[in-house]
Amino acid sequence: MSQPLKIGIAGxxxxxxxxFRLLADNAQLLRDRTGCDIRVTxxxxxxxxxxxxxxxxxxxxxxxxxxxxxxPDVDVVVELIGGADGAAHEVVKTALSLNxxxxxxxxxxxxxxxxxILSLLKASTGTLSFEAAVAGGIPIIKxxxxxxxxxxxxxxxxILNGTCNFILSDMSRTGRAFGDVLKEAQDKGYAEADPSFDxxxxxxxxKLSILSGLAFGCVxxxxxIEIRGIRKIxxxxxxxxxxxxxxxxxxxxxxxxxxGIEQSVEPCLxxxxxxxxxxxxxxxxxxxxxxxxxxxxxxGAGAGGNATASAVVSDIVDIAxxxxxPLMGMDAGKIGPLKSANxxxxxxxxxxxxxVLDQPGVIAxxxxxxxxxxxxxxxxxxxxxxxxxxxxxxxxxxxxTEESIxxxxxxxxxxxxxxxxxxxxxxxEFKS
Amino acid sequence: MSQPLKIGIAGxxxxxxxxFRLLADNAQLLRDRTGCDIRVTxxxxxxxxxxxxxxxxxxxxxxxxxxxxxxPDVDVVVELIGGADGAAHEVVKTALSLNxxxxxxxxxxxxxxxxxILSLLKASTGTLSFEAAVAGGIPIIKxxxxxxxxxxxxxxxxILNGTCNFILSDMSRTGRAFGDVLKEAQDKGYAEADPSFDxxxxxxxxKLSILSGLAFGCVxxxxxIEIRGIRKIxxxxxxxxxxxxxxxxxxxxxxxxxxGIEQSVEPCLxxxxxxxxxxxxxxxxxxxxxxxxxxxxxxGAGAGGNATASAVVSDIVDIAxxxxxPLMGMDAGKIGPLKSANxxxxxxxxxxxxxVLDQPGVIAxxxxxxxxxxxxxxxxxxxxxxxxxxxxxxxxxxxxTEESIxxxxxxxxxxxxxxxxxxxxxxxEFKS
Numbered sequence: 133m134s135q136p137l138k139i140g141i142a143g144x145x146x147x148x149x150x151x152f153r154l155l156a157d158n159a160q161l162l163r164d165r166t167g168c169d170i171r172v173t174x175x176x177x178x179x180x181x182x183x184x185x186x187x188x189x190x191x192x193x194x195x196x197x198x199x200x201x202x203x204p205d206v207d208v209v210v211e212l213i214g215g216a217d218g219a220a221h222e223v224v225k226t227a228l229s230l231n232x233x234x235x236x237x238x239x240x241x242x243x244x245x246x247x248x249i250l251s252l253l254k255a256s257t258g259t260l261s262f263e264a265a266v267a268g269g270i271p272i273i274k275x276x277x278x279x280x281x282x283x284x285x286x287x288x289x290x291i292l293n294g295t296c297n298f299i300l301s302d303m304s305r306t307g308r309a310f311g312d313v314l315k316e317a318q319d320k321g322y323a324e325a326d327p328s329f330d331x332x333x334x335x336x337x338x339k340l341s342i343l344s345g346l347a348f349g350c351v352x353x354x355x356x357i358e359i360r361g362i363r364k365i366x367x368x369x370x371x372x373x374x375x376x377x378x379x380x381x382x383x384x385x386x387x388x389x390x391x392g393i394e395q396s397v398e399p400c401l402x403x404x405x406x407x408x409x410x411x412x413x414x415x416x417x418x419x420x421x422x423x424x425x426x427x428x429x430x431x432g433a434g435a436g437g438n439a440t441a442s443a444v445v446s447d448i449v450d451i452a453x454x455x456x457x458p459l460m461g462m463d464a465g466k467i468g469p470l471k472s473a474n475x476x477x478x479x480x481x482x483x484x485x486x487x488v489l490d491q492p493g494v495i496a497x498x499x500x501x502x503x504x505x506x507x508x509x510x511x512x513x514x515x516x517x518x519x520x521x522x523x524x525x526x527x528x529x530x531x532x533t534e535e536s537i538x539x540x541x542x543x544x545x546x547x548x549x550x551x552x553x554x555x556x557x558x559x560x561e562f563k564s
Numbered sequence: 565m566s567q568p569l570k571i572g573i574a575g576x577x578x579x580x581x582x583x584f585r586l587l588a589d590n591a592q593l594l595r596d597r598t599g600c601d602i603r604v605t606x607x608x609x610x611x612x613x614x615x616x617x618x619x620x621x622x623x624x625x626x627x628x629x630x631x632x633x634x635x636p637d638v639d640v641v642v643e644l645i646g647g648a649d650g651a652a653h654e655v656v657k658t659a660l661s662l663n664x665x666x667x668x669x670x671x672x673x674x675x676x677x678x679x680x681i682l683s684l685l686k687a688s689t690g691t692l693s694f695e696a697a698v699a700g701g702i703p704i705i706k707x708x709x710x711x712x713x714x715x716x717x718x719x720x721x722x723i724l725n726g727t728c729n730f731i732l733s734d735m736s737r738t739g740r741a742f743g744d745v746l747k748e749a750q751d752k753g754y755a756e757a758d759p760s761f762d763x764x765x766x767x768x769x770x771k772l773s774i775l776s777g778l779a780f781g782c783v784x785x786x787x788x789i790e791i792r793g794i795r796k797i798x799x800x801x802x803x804x805x806x807x808x809x810x811x812x813x814x815x816x817x818x819x820x821x822x823x824g825i826e827q828s829v830e831p832c833l834x835x836x837x838x839x840x841x842x843x844x845x846x847x848x849x850x851x852x853x854x855x856x857x858x859x860x861x862x863x864g865a866g867a868g869g870n871a872t873a874s875a876v877v878s879d880i881v882d883i884a885x886x887x888x889x890p891l892m893g894m895d896a897g898k899i900g901p902l903k904s905a906n907x908x909x910x911x912x913x914x915x916x917x918x919x920v921l922d923q924p925g926v927i928a929x930x931x932x933x934x935x936x937x938x939x940x941x942x943x944x945x946x947x948x949x950x951x952x953x954x955x956x957x958x959x960x961x962x963x964x965t966e967e968s969i970x971x972x973x974x975x976x977x978x979x980x981x982x983x984x985x986x987x988x989x990x991x992x993e994f995k996s
Contacts, residue, residue, distance in 0.1 A: 158715070158855070263711070269712075269854075269856070269857035270860055271710070271712060274703075275707070278710075278881070278882065279703025279707070279875075280701075282586055282594065282877035282881060407842040407843065410838065410839040410842040411839065422701075424586050424870040424871065425870070425874035426865045426868075426870070427864060427865075428863065428865075429861070429862070429863040429864065430860065431860065431863070432859060433858045433860075438857070439858055441856055442715055442857035443711075443857075444714075445713075445714030445856075446711050446714050463599060
């Protein structure tokens with residue numbers, strides 16, 4: 133039995149308290165698996181008195197989280213404060229300056245300060261582990277960096293935000309409107325009071341930037357992700373998609389192309405009998421497409437204290453076993469900026485929802501615009517008729533460029549018969 | 565850049581040739597990810613002249629595979645011969661006696677000689693890595709031993725044999741009989757000329773024993789697995805299961821219970837809208853159920869040269885990074901024999917297919933037997949009527965013990981009106 137490994141936890145929210153509990157509950161198991169005692173020696177949180185159902189009596193308390201990092205009785209610093217700036221940033225900087233390994237669940241920090249973190253790591257013998265930053269308990273970081281390390285990665289994509297998947301699943305099951313489902317999710321605590329971080333795709337984009345960095349050996353770069361949220365999806369879209377054989381999922385997608393790395397977060401239509409369509413509720417699911425392995429899917433709880441604690445402690449186990457890896461799975465000197473592909477040049481098929489006046493000549497006008505941009509139709513759907521009133525018309529296209537379909541949408545939107553801007557979604561045929 | 569890592573490959577079948585090709589094709593990537601050159605220096609196979617589409621000109625050839633292990637110009641021995649005995653066994657023994665790390669895809673060796681391998685490892689500074697032994701390219705060994713290492717594992721289960729899943733998927737899609745589909749699979753090379761290793765569940769059992777060993781920290785023990793294959797499944801079962809809302813999948817299941825570890829390989833009914841039901845064709849899929857993480861699913865190619873090579877090389881990458889782990893993820897001294905639960909005591913619900921004469925009193929006789937054994941019915945299905953001829957009757961039960969349902973089946977089988985032995989399958993309600 134080697135020396136005990138002394139853990140400091142900065143941040144005792146849901147995840148922090150779960151980490152504390154896991155380390156206590158599974159202490160014997162962890163001792164068996166690592167050969168050493170893993171012991172929490174110091175913690176910090178905003179409110180000392182709060183009831184967290186954990187026993188802090190033998191642990192040093194710091195009001196200032198940075199003091200956890202600098203406490204000489206702490207070997208490994210677990211940062212669970214969150215956010216790219218402020219205390220979380222200070223804790224990480226301090227720990228690395230003291231050459232201590234850091235374990236974090238902080239996707240914003242990595243997504244927005246990837247380059248800075250890499251340069252801090254170059255000057256430190258510390259490491260930064262972040263299994264918990266993406267997809268909660270799912271060991272996707274380990275899969276990308278180790279389990280599938282033999283592969284050139286063609287793409288990584290999936291359901292990265294449980295709140296959005298919960299909302300879309302519920303809309304699909306009940307036929308209710310987006311706003312109603314969101315409100316209920318907020319009332320039940322599944323969605324935040326300010327939901328924009330989730331439903332506008334920002335959270336998924338932070339996670340995708342990290343997956344992309346690992347997959348392609350580059351600095352996480354959230355700036356070059358095309359981000360489209362789920363606010364505009366209507367019950368009608370869900371119903372039309374179902375008629376066409378699809379479900380709608382918010383996907384983060386990063387693909388290697390000849391033009392560079394294509395990165396987007398957006399609602400997509402996926403075939404309803406595909407495994408990813410079967411991922412319902414608050415789960416996450418991530419595909420990795422490698423040149424030798426083909427497509428591998430990992431699915432599980434993408435959030436929640438216990439699942440995320442599982443990921444945090446798996447990183448601690450690696451450190452206890454002396455097995456922490458470089459941030460992006462290779463020497464920092466080999467990590468360059470991401471070469472981003474122009475999203476307007478990407479190719480794919482699209483779902484287009486129009487709201488147009490039901491009068492003669494409308495479809496002829498639309499068809500002419502499609503023809504002028506060389507976009508060919510797969511199907512046209514119209515439900516019911518209502519002369520001279522607005523009716524929804526759904527188009528699905530064959531492969532086209534994003535540029536062409538955006539121009540088509542803009543021109544259709546300018547028709548006098550068009551009563552609202554066309555709404556576009558990608559159709560992603562995940563075969564596996 | 566450190567010293568090159570010199571690889572010897574014993575066995576150049578489909579997987580061996582793919583490993584050779586991967587190491588050549590992705591050499592630069594592997595150099596970036598490990599910081600060292602990974603170089604094949606020696607190989608062995610049965611037939612030297614065979615065209616494998618790989619360049620062996622700068623590699624030592626050995627007719628005797630054991631010579632690969634003992635070649636001083638080999639640092640890591642990759643055993644891809646297969647089988648629990650003979651050459652594979654000799655290669656592994658020789659390599660470990662020389663303190664060399666071994667990488668293998670050999671599930672039979674681990675499933676049947678787990679205790680011996682553990683004792684060889686105790687006397688060696690070598691290691692044995694086996695990501696490729698279970699579920700091909702899916703990094704399930706790494707997930708269990710590392711990514712989910714913080715958890716006490718409640719169970720591990722899934723689709724572990726691609727051939728069986730291919731056959732069952734095809735039966736489900738086409739409505740054809742088992743024999744027809746098997747024959748076509750054999751003609752196309754998806755199933756072996758002697759298919760019993762796959763379709764009788766033996767291959768899945770070897771894999772399950774390894775997963776079980778990792779999950780529960782014990783010696784892999786294929787002897788205590790209840791094994792039932794897929795030969796008796798009829799097109800009728802597939803159709804009735806579909807009517808009841810299920811698909812049939814061959815599952816390997818290992819569960820921790822108060823009575824010990826329950827291990828079985830058997831065809832089960834799974835809800836048709838569950839993610840595992842969406843796993844079609846030759847894919848594999850494995851659930852790990854941990855006390856903190858909940859249920860995590862990994863899915864991907866369970867066989868094939870390239871996918872399996874991905875797993876073999878991920879083990880080589882770990883060795884190159886100086887990160888090989890003890891066999892079962894903990895010190896060999898902590899690994900004991902598996903405490904096996906008696907399968908007759910397990911509890912669950914069942915599908916029972918009867919073939920009985922369509923005459924008055926039959927259902928009353930069956931009902932009396934069920935009542936006597938306290939087995940309560942969920943549903944009874946009969947399709948069509950054919951007085952005094954044999955007709956299929958499908959029962960589904962509520963929770964009962966295996967003991968009770970087996971007694972029920974035996975007693976029904978002894979009724980004069982029963983024209984063939986009842987056929988039983990478990991109903992597994994995977995929720996996730």
